Amino acid sequence: MKKIEVRISGLGGQGVVLAGQILGRAAVYDGKNVVQTQSYGAEARGSIAKSEVIISDDKIGFPMVRKCDILITMNQEALDRHLKDVKEDGVLIVDSTYVKKIPETKAKIFKIPATEHVEKAFGDRIYANMLMLGALTKATSIVSEKTMKKAIQDAVAKNTANINEEAYQKGKESIQ
């Protein structure tokens, strides 16, 4: 792995910032260098939230994502805005509960009804971000399963750790 640039986007409230923090932490546990950036505010409120993670074996000189190796989107508008930034050999993972229409792209596409899955399983849509992390881990192997689990445990409240990990597992199982 030289350098992997990941962008996670969705609506405010879908947990894309937490997902980015967990991904970044897992990569650090894997011994990588990581820069993790989140944007909040007027742009985020009620609209698109964005979290970026750059993972590298080497020192990271330029800490902004320009072209994504991996784009995760949990919202149609977020997809429409960011799809142009995915590399031709990149990976696109969408929450198909909300992303219904994917314009033509050369990226490899994974469609996961994450929100629908977690609402059915846990009665709460807030775990959709963990399910997306499970799908990401299985589909791309950019971080190891062990460190991702540890990062989730370390980042979420103790009394929700089990549900978060179950949602993560469901995400892994959603990738064949």
Place this chain on the structure above:
Amino acid sequence: MKKIEVRISGLGGQGVVLAGQILGRAAVYDGKNVVQTQSYGAEARGSIAKSEVIISDDKIGFPMVRKCDILITMNQEALDRHLKDVKEDGVLIVDSTYVKKIPETKAKIFKIPATEHVEKAFGDRIYANMLMLGALTKATSIVSEKTMKKAIQDAVAKNTANINEEAYQKGKESIQ
């Protein structure tokens, strides 16, 4: 306020990433746009950790801190590395428990023995970052006290919220 660029640096384990996240969150509660970036990994482990927060009334086009309006350092090596990036009319806040020698600078300097204070008051150095946030809030008013308190409450574990807020208060009192 047009745009304020803040860098917080110290050793890994001093809580500079959490401090940056809390500052960013408080600014969002104040209605600002915020980009918050943290670097981890080989550069951070046992060495310098860095967290950057850009706060603006307007949309933030370029999400990297080049010149700091405010530099917070909790470690001598971090100061030596970053002092050159402080603007001439900038503000420098150091944890003088660890930063003993400040090269000549035109920035306004606040020296706070943060780690010493919190070790004496709470028997644990991990609250030094909250004390630095209190000093920052009082010295610069870049965020309101109300939103900073709320951001701390929202970011730390419930059973440590009181100590964290006490450390923050001590930081405010350390600025005359």
